[in-house]
Amino acid sequence: MNVLEIRNLHKSYKNKIILNNLDLSCKTEDVIGIFGRNGSGKSTLLKIIFGTVKAESAQIKINSKILSQKEIISSKSIGYLPQVTFLPKELKVRDIIPFFYPNGDDQNKIFYAPKVSSFEKIKVGHLSIGQLRYLELLLIGNLDHSFLLLDEPFSMIEPLYKEVIKNLLIELKNTKGLIITDHYFDDVLEITTNNFIIKDAEKIEINSKKDLVKFQYLSSN
Ligand SMILES: Nc1ncnc2c1ncn2[C@@H]1O[C@H](COP(=O)(O)OP(=O)(O)OP(=O)(O)O)[C@@H](O)[C@H]1O
Numbered sequence: 001m002n003v004l005e006i007r008n009l010h011k012s013y014k015n016k017i018i019l020n021n022l023d024l025s026c027k028t029e030d031v032i033g034i035f036g037r038n039g040s041g042k043s044t045l046l047k048i049i050f051g052t053v054k055a056e057s058a059q060i061k062i063n064s065k066i067l068s069q070k071e072i073i074s075s076k077s078i079g080y081l082p083q084v085t086f087l088p089k090e091l092k093v094r095d096i097i098p099f100f101y102p103n104g105d106d107q108n109k110i111f112y113a114p115k116v117s118s119f120e121k122i123k124v125g126h127l128s129i130g131q132l133r134y135l136e137l138l139l140i141g142n143l144d145h146s147f148l149l150l151d152e153p154f155s156m157i158e159p160l161y162k163e164v165i166k167n168l169l170i171e172l173k174n175t176k177g178l179i180i181t182d183h184y185f186d187d188v189l190e191i192t193t194n195n196f197i198i199k200d201a202e203k204i205e206i207n208s209k210k211d212l213v214k215f216q217y218l219s220s221n
Pocket of ligand 1: 013018036038039040041042043044199203
């Protein structure tokens, strides 16, 4: 089992505190949901953990070893699905897979994953939003990371692919710890083991949809 521990993560932009001395832990088989209104700091939190945004302070440990932000990236322990798409539009799906997986057996895992045969001959630019997000998640999620950070895996996705993505995340959870942020709260709550909301730069544990109302993320109607 692998354990990721974040302590005293503090981040502000100009004079505004975005994340105030926040602590967070994630271990293999955890699926942690992070909620919060637009601009509350969810993406910033994931980028700091991944190592691409600098915090004023943050102690990040993997399996009890403290890692600097540079070391996090070079350790290849953490995978990250960014909010914006990153695959080249002009390439066909089947030509992209070998870039991520040079080894034939690893490639087969992607080629034989559910639904991939239905779009492997298509150019990335012609995929539906659901197909594209699923492909991105397959490519990033099957790499050898201990933890996976997912920024909006469900946003704008058609119901069919939401289910395919959920099944993939449930499978990935067997070997990784996952941290997910998305406004599609019903989908997130279906698969998470622990949930938090970021409100006024603080992290608050929540246990149900009712708590999302209590902390003014959802209206009571
Ligand atoms: N590079 C930056 N420079 C200045 N302010 C920034 C920068 N990046 C983010 N912010 C601000 O930090 C706050 C948190 O942004 P972040 O993108 O983390 O929010 P979020 O919770 O992911 O929002 P959303 O739900 O809209 O994706 C916002 O007020 C945003 O404007």
